[in-house]
Amino acid sequence: MAKTIYTNGKIYTLDAENPIVEAVVVEDGRIIDLGSNSDMTLQWARVGTKITDLEGMMVTPGLIDSHLHLSGIANQYLDLDLAGVRSKHEMLEKVREKANTIPPGTWLIGMGWDENLFDDLTVPTIEELDQVAPHCPVYLKRTCHHAFLVNSKALEYSQYHPEIEVPSGGTVVLDARTNKPTGLLLESASQLITRHIPERSYDEFKYGLRQAMRHAVKRGITSVHTNDPLYLGGFDQTYQLYHELLNEEQNGLRCNLLIDYPFLKRLKERGMYAGYGNDTLQIGAIKIFADGAFGRRTALLSEAYHDAPEQYGDAIHEQAALFEIMKEARELAMPIAVHTIGDKALENVLDILDQFPNVGYRDRLIHVSLVREDLVGRLAQPGRVADVQPRFIVGDYPWVKERLGEKREKHLYAWNSLLSAGVMCAGGSDAPVEPIDPLLGIHAALTRRAPGDTHEGWNPQEKIGMLEALRLFTIGGAYATNEEQKKGTITRGKLADMTVYSKNLFAIEHVDELLQTDIEMTIINGEIQTD
Structure with missing residues (x-):
């Protein structure tokens, strides 16, 4: 690999010995020298050396x-993205729109919801999720990935029943009146669902x-x-x-x-x-x-x-x-x-x-x-x-x-x-x-x-x-x-x-x-x- 001189920059090295330089010389993926434009050009500019002008821009070590x-970012290219949704209504509409594009029985996976952005701070109920996606199981990960929402179809596909053993550290949140699932799962309780979601290719x-x-x-x-x-x-x-x-x-x-x-x-x-x-x-x-x-x-x-x-x-x-x-x-x-x-x-x-x-x-x-x-x-x-x-x-x-x-x-x-x-x-x-x-x-x-x-x-x-x-x-x-x-x-x-x-x-x-x-x-x- 030929040498490259990155020159004419405001280069903050974060190295106390040479805190700010103008030019950096690299070869075979390594930094071999650094200093002023004139010194680096004089010492290293030869036939075949590539010179890249940084045009006075700031440079730091790679972030x-x-x-x-x-993997979670990858899912944003594959799943329903709910990041930044500002209301429960908007969230439900996004789920409805996505559900309308997939065949019955196909899992609808989403991620990124945050009820703290909603006006009333409430999350969709299992009944509301059933209404917007009655034909497919729904599994929606909160932005923190420590809380999850599901609909009745997801519980059905996962063979949920009241006596099911919940993984240690997890909670299936129940309605205080009916003692039935609200659709909200916390922590490792999500495993009740995820073990039944088909693996991606x-x-x-x-x-x-x-x-x-x-x-x-x-x-x-x-x-x-x-x-x-x-x-x-x-x-x-x-x-x-x-x-x-x-x-x-x-x-x-x-x-x-x-x-x-x-x-x-x-x-x-x-x-x-x-x-x-x-x-x-x-x-x-x-x-x-x-x-x-x-x-x-x-x-x-x-x-x-x-x-x-x-x-x-x-x-x-x-x-x-x-x-x-x-x-x-x-x-x-x-x-x-x-x-x-x-x-x-x-x-x-x-x-x-x-x-x-x-x-x-x-x-x-x-x-x-x-x-x-x-x-x-x-x-x-x-x-x-x-x-x-x-x-x-x-x-x-x-x-x-x-x-x-x-x-x-x-x-x-x-x-x-x-x-x-x-x-x-x-x-x-x-x-x-x-x-x-x-x-x-x-x-x-x-x-x-x-x-x-x-x-x-x-x-x-x-x-x-x-x-x-x-x-x-x-x-x-x-x-x-x-x-x-x-x-x-x-x-x-x-x-x-x-x-x-x-x-x-x-x-x-x-x-x-x-x-x-x-x-x-x-x-x-x-x-x-x-x-």
Whole structure:
């Protein structure tokens, strides 16, 4: 591969030794030099060297999304998209329209609804879903993927009956008067339905994933940490899909795969481990759920919900069972990545983690949405990373204030407190729960409010600055997978992954200009990615 000089840029390396340069030289997918335009041209411009003029644009290390589900984004190209729907009526009409296009008995799958956007905050009833889709089973995933709506046909196809055994940690919500299902399922109760939904074809999965990868690259993302085996037909099929799309088709995006704990045995059988693979496709940590989400009050709290004093949330596993899962992972020298939204869930996980030595790869606490002060120090250890999603501030406010109450709000999405205490944080989107666009995540980290809002931000003392926000989506993401020697900064010897912006984020007059900033180029392995 010929050398390329990316010249005439405002290049923020995030490397303290050379914080801002004008030009970067790449060869064979690596950065081999960087400095001023004149020096790099003088030293490296030869016959056959390609020179790309950045025209004064801002450049950073390639953006990394530290936690998302490419499988979920893929489904947006395959299923009914309910993201952004603003009323129950609109949601039902979308279901009706989709139902009218599919034959009787075909499953209608949708995702992305959020009743907190609705005027009356109520979700469709099972009777209403029956009315708009009487001929087909309906399964609709909430934006958080912790709550689900079904119609009677879905229950019928799933052979539901009042005495059916509900998977541990799940709830079938019943009508208080009739004791019949309302159509709402929480957490693992969804398995009653999903085990009866026909598997998508391999080609459908592959098509959706390919589109999801291209979508991510267009948003300036060069690497993702993605969790998918439960949604792509198991571990073997998931790995094969990614191998074909990345190593064979060379779609460009770098992917670190989080592996759900039920596939630990299969991972061992195949001789795979954390770090297995190459710089494009790599095995990551073992993914575990410790609790649910705030939306349906399933996140596990140490004190009851402010708006439901009898509810504390749900532990997905009993503490003894969680210990055994983590012990099994450690026996294979695997790091863990645990979903912890409530403070009690975080405490439970840390109590177990403290009993196991680090395995070399860092453990990840994903979301850490509510963090008591006494837990912050326990996170600030070299072998632990807080994997945060700044855009949650947009999806969860203002209703989350009522869920948790004023006393606990100061501990909610406490990014400044975490960083100030020395906690290493990585930044992600949890897409499709929130949009994959990192610029929206950076905007949320800086403002703690939704685009278009004009207030000072929710819990404003927890705002962080532009440099800190960019570090979340670059250095933090590299650190989470022990790849800080390969990526995260623009440094000699590292992978030539860079993101180019239409505006200089450090020079914008108002933070909302972020929302009018475009990604001009996504450079992976030294090459500009194109459709």
